[in-house]
Amino acid sequence: MSSESEPQTIETYPGAQAVSRAIALLKAFDDAHAEWSLAEISDYVNLNRATTHRLLAALESEGLIQRNTTGHYRLGHELIGLGGCAMRASELREAARPELETLARETGETAVLEVLAKRHTLIIDEVSDRDPLGISQDIGARLPLHATSTGKLLLAYRPAAEIDEHLQGALTAVTPHTIIDPATLRAQLDEIVARGYAVADGELDVGFIAVAAPVYDAGRTVVAAVSVGGPALRISPERQPEIVASLQVTARRISRRLGYRPG
Amino acid sequence: MSSESEPQTIETYPGAQAVSRAIALLKAFDDAHAEWSLAEISDYVNLNRATTHRLLAALESEGLIQRNTTGHYRLGHELIGLGGCAMRASELREAARPELETLARETGETAVLEVLAKRHTLIIDEVSDRDPLGISQDIGARLPLHATSTGKLLLAYRPAAEIDEHLQGALTAVTPHTIIDPATLRAQLDEIVARGYAVADGELDVGFIAVAAPVYDAGRTVVAAVSVGGPALRISPERQPEIVASLQVTARRISRRLGYRPG
DNA sequence: AGAAGCTCTTTCACATTATGAAATGATAAA
DNA sequence: TTTATCATTTCATAATGTGAAAGAGCTTCT
Numbered sequence: 329m330s331s332e333s334e335p336q337t338i339e340t341y342p343g344a345q346a347v348s349r350a351i352a353l354l355k356a357f358d359d360a361h362a363e364w365s366l367a368e369i370s371d372y373v374n375l376n377r378a379t380t381h382r383l384l385a386a387l388e389s390e391g392l393i394q395r396n397t398t399g400h401y402r403l404g405h406e407l408i409g410l411g412g413c414a415m416r417a418s419e420l421r422e423a424a425r426p427e428l429e430t431l432a433r434e435t436g437e438t439a440v441l442e443v444l445a446k447r448h449t450l451i452i453d454e455v456s457d458r459d460p461l462g463i464s465q466d467i468g469a470r471l472p473l474h475a476t477s478t479g480k481l482l483l484a485y486r487p488a489a490e491i492d493e494h495l496q497g498a499l500t501a502v503t504p505h506t507i508i509d510p511a512t513l514r515a516q517l518d519e520i521v522a523r524g525y526a527v528a529d530g531e532l533d534v535g536f537i538a539v540a541a542p543v544y545d546a547g548r549t550v551v552a553a554v555s556v557g558g559p560a561l562r563i564s565p566e567r568q569p570e571i572v573a574s575l576q577v578t579a580r581r582i583s584r585r586l587g588y589r590p591g
Numbered sequence: 592m593s594s595e596s597e598p599q600t601i602e603t604y605p606g607a608q609a610v611s612r613a614i615a616l617l618k619a620f621d622d623a624h625a626e627w628s629l630a631e632i633s634d635y636v637n638l639n640r641a642t643t644h645r646l647l648a649a650l651e652s653e654g655l656i657q658r659n660t661t662g663h664y665r666l667g668h669e670l671i672g673l674g675g676c677a678m679r680a681s682e683l684r685e686a687a688r689p690e691l692e693t694l695a696r697e698t699g700e701t702a703v704l705e706v707l708a709k710r711h712t713l714i715i716d717e718v719s720d721r722d723p724l725g726i727s728q729d730i731g732a733r734l735p736l737h738a739t740s741t742g743k744l745l746l747a748y749r750p751a752a753e754i755d756e757h758l759q760g761a762l763t764a765v766t767p768h769t770i771i772d773p774a775t776l777r778a779q780l781d782e783i784v785a786r787g788y789a790v791a792d793g794e795l796d797v798g799f800i801a802v803a804a805p806v807y808d809a810g811r812t813v814v815a816a817v818s819v820g821g822p823a824l825r826i827s828p829e830r831q832p833e834i835v836a837s838l839q840v841t842a843r844r845i846s847r848r849l850g851y852r853p854g
Numbered sequence: 855a856g857a858a859g860c861t862c863t864t865t866c867a868c869a870t871t872a873t874g875a876a877a878t879g880a881t882a883a884a
Numbered sequence: 885t886t887t888a889t890c891a892t893t894t895c896a897t898a899a900t901g902t903g904a905a906a907g908a909g910c911t912t913c914t
Contacts, residue, residue, distance in 0.1 A: 343901060344649035346609045346872065351653045354673055362680035367890060376874045381892065386607035390614045391708065396682075397809070399891075403677035405706050409713050410617055411674010412731015414666035417625035419659075443668050445654065450672050468675015546660065587660075606872060609901065630861060639903045644863065662862075 338373060349375060350383045354392065354403070355446075358470065363400045411468060420552055421453045423585035424543070428554070431578040432457040435571055437558035439578070441543075442478040443551065444486075445470060447494070449479040452552070474513055475502045477528035477540035478553035484517040484526065485542060485550040491517060505530040525572055526553075530560065537563040539572055541579035546587030554579050601636060612638060613646045617655065617666070621733065626663045674731060683815055684716045686848035687806070691817070694841040695720040698834055700821035702841070704806075705741040706814065707749075708733060710757070712742040715815070734795065737776055738765045740803035741816035744789035747780040748805060748813040754780060768793040788835055789816075793823065800826040802835055804842035809850030817842050 340348040352373050356364060364372070370380035384401055387393040391406030415421060424441045431439040438456040442449045448470035473479035473494060483494060495510040507513045520526045526540045538557025542550045556575050557563070563571065580590075603611040615636050619627065627635070633643035647664055650656040654669030678684060687704045694702040701719040705712045711733035736742035736757065746757060758773040770776045783789045789803045801820025805813040819838050820826070826834065843853075 339652075341645075341649035341652050343645045344609060344613070345900060346607060347613045347646060347649045348653065350607070350610045350613070351650075351655065355653075355669075357673075357680070358676055359679060362676070365890075366892090377891080378874055378876095378893080379872080382604075382606045382872085383610060385892095386604035386610045387614075389602075389604050390611065390618075392614065402680050402682075403673065405677065405681070405713060405715065406618075406708060407670070407673050407677035408681070408715060408731045409674075409708055409733055410620075410666065410670050410731075411672075411677065412714075412729075413621055413625070414668065414670035414674065415731065416622060417620070417665050418668070418671070419665075445669060445672055450668060451675075452668065452671060466675075468671045468673075468678065470672055608871060628861075629863090640862080641864085641903055641905095642901080645901080648863095 338375075346383065349373070349379070350387060353380065353383055353387065354407075357403050363396070363402050365400050369401065415452070415467065418452060420543075420586070424453060424552070424554065424582045425455075427578045427581050427585075428453060428455040431455075431554070431556055431574055434574050435556050435558075437556050437562070437571075440478065440538075440555045440557070441582075442471075442476075442482070442540075442553050442555070444473075444482045447473065447497070449473055449476055449482055449553070458558075471532065472500070472502065474499050474508075475506045475528065475532045476555075477526045477538040477557070478555045480513075480516060480528065481520055481526035481540040481542060481553045482550065484520040502532055503530055503534050505534070507531060525576065527568075528557075535560045539568070539575055541572075541575045543579050543586070544583040544588040546589075548588065551586070552582075554582060601638075609646065612636070612642070613650060616643065616646055616650065617670075620666050626659070626665050628663050632664065678715070678730065681715060683806075683849070687716060687815070687817065687845045688718075690841045690844050690848075691716060691718040694718075694817070694819060694837055697837050698819050698821075700819050700825070700834075703729075703741065703801075703818045703820070704845075705734075705739075705745070705803075705816050705818070707736075707745045710736065710760070712736055712739055712745055712816070721821075735763070735765065737762050737771075738769045738791065738795045739818075740789045740791035740801040740820070741818045743776075743779060743791065744783055744803040744805060744816045745813065747783040747789065765795055766793055766797050768797070770794060788839065790831075791820075798823045802831070802838055804835075804838045806842050806849070807846040807851040809852075811851065814849070815845075817845060 338349055338352045353369060356369055356372055366377060366381055370377045384393055388395060391404045394402050394404040396402065421441065428439040428441060432455040436457045438454065440451060441453040442451050451466050451469050454466055471479060473483045483491060495514060499508040501508050507516065524541065529537050536557060537560050538555045540553045540555035543552040543554060545551045554575060556571055601612055601615045616632060619632055619635055629640060629644055633640045647656055651658060654667045657665050657667040659665065684704065691702040691704060695718040699720045701717065703714060704716040705714050714729050714732050717729055734742060736746045746754060758777060762771040762773065764771050770779065787804065792800050799820060800823050801818045803816045803818035806815040806817060808814045817838060819834055
């Protein structure tokens with residue numbers, strides 16, 4: 329009886345509604361909201377409670393979802409397996425690995441590979457020259473587009489309509505340096521395309537600077553971003569040109585491996 | 592109840608057939624078979640080609656599946672994100688992390704946490720004292736039950752019927768030392784339960800020895816296995832008692848953190 | 855070049871499968 | 885106790901998913 333405007337609409341793929349809905353349920357989970365009750369999640373994805381319950385039960389029986397002692401839902405172990413498999417099977421990651429290692433060694437900093445995933449940037453691989461232990465902890469993590477060098481870069485190369493859509497949305501300040509003014513951000517995006525690289529200075533973490541460059545595939549589309557970053561103390565203004573140069577060589581080499589041919 | 596001669600039957604969860612089928616498609620991908628053509632995978636999971644095509648298209652539109660230039664299917668980047676999220680959200684991993692670090696430090700070897708996933712053991716976390724770089728590469732990897740210390744241990748604590756079912760299946764030799772005789776393996780499983788730990792000596796990798804111990808949850812069920820392992824050269828017979836002792840303390844501490852109370 | 859064979863993709867009539875309102879359990883708060 | 889909230893099950897309904905068949909590309913053989 330209450331068919332209001334639309335709190336959240338699931339784009340259902342024709343002939344696979346149940347599958348699209350099940351995936352929407354999985355995607356409701358993230359680092360900020362790792363656990364849901366049935367009522368919460370069914371409200372969130374705007375599905376009937378019975379339907380939600382049935383879909384989650386199916387996902388649980390396959391190990392993609394797990395339940396607490398309290399009956400709350402979490403992502404299941406089977407997803408760790410699928411994620412690891414997806415990671416190892418990624419052609420992009422395979423092509424980038426050796427180049428990331430070189431870049432990390434050359435600069436002495438951390439080299440990262442990221443792709444665009446919905447409204448965030450997704451870390452595909454990470455190599456650090458310093459911090460050898462405890463790395464790869466961030467693989468699979470999602471970060472906001474407007475507060476990262478890679479995110480701004482990946483956004484900058486998208487079609488105008490998509491950029492507009494993002495600038496409409498709420499730009500939350502992660503640090504005091506995060507750019508939250510749409511006009512300022514848009515100006516930066518134009519600059520990024522003009523220069524071919526992006527910089528983020530304390531916009532995600534205070535005292536952390538990163539630069540990012542685009543990776544192209546054989547179809548000359550930007551499919552990923554490479555970045556190098558480290559503490560602002562080490563990434564001095566004098567060092568930046570050298571770092572950007574190494575970064576751009578890396579980005580070009582990865583693109584080459586993906587079949588990109590400049591012309 | 593299931594005849595091996597049948598091609599492959601998907602256990603469809605009532606009221607979510609399409610979801611179960613879509614998940615079966617995802618699970619068809621593993622390290623050994625990371626890429627499928629439509630014809631291959633539809634034969635493998637025993638689904639109509641049109642149905643398979645539609646389900647894969649739905650998965651692709653959500654980023655869980657990706658396609659090659661050749662049109663072949665692979666797991667998609669979105670799964671890396673979900674996998675990372677599942678990993679960071681795992682209560683088990685959270686409870687085990689500090690203990691694994693202690694164990695790795697104490698022994699100077701590699702400590703691993705694994706759970707049972709279908710017919711394999713799944714690596715949830717890994718901490719190495721030696722090899723600091725390039726670790727965590729194995730997180731999400733699946734290994735055969737009969738060729739690993741953790742696998743044998745996890746199997747040993749399962750109900751008899753399940754053990755029988757596994758021993759029926761093909762036990763493939765990964766190395767010359769892999770146990771492929773069902774009777775020998777069964778005897779080992781009994782011994783494992785009696786002693787409370789498992790050993791694998793060159794059964795997965797030649798020259799690599801590992802020992803594993805069970806992790807219990809609040810319900811006194813074995814939910815995971817911890818192991819320590821290293822080159823046979825370092826894991827001498829004299830050192831083994833000391834290593835097993837450390838391992839068992841670790842396993843008990845993790846269990847304690849999960850709410851297990853001995854009695 | 856044309857035919858034959860292959861795989862991928864789309865269509866469409868049909869009914870199986872998924873849906874959600876409502877009823878029922880189960881638990882917690884008043 | 886009653887009241888409220890959340891999880892689970894049921895079941896009539898039709899919308900969704902299904903698969904045979906035909907179409908569209910592309911490769912290989914004659």
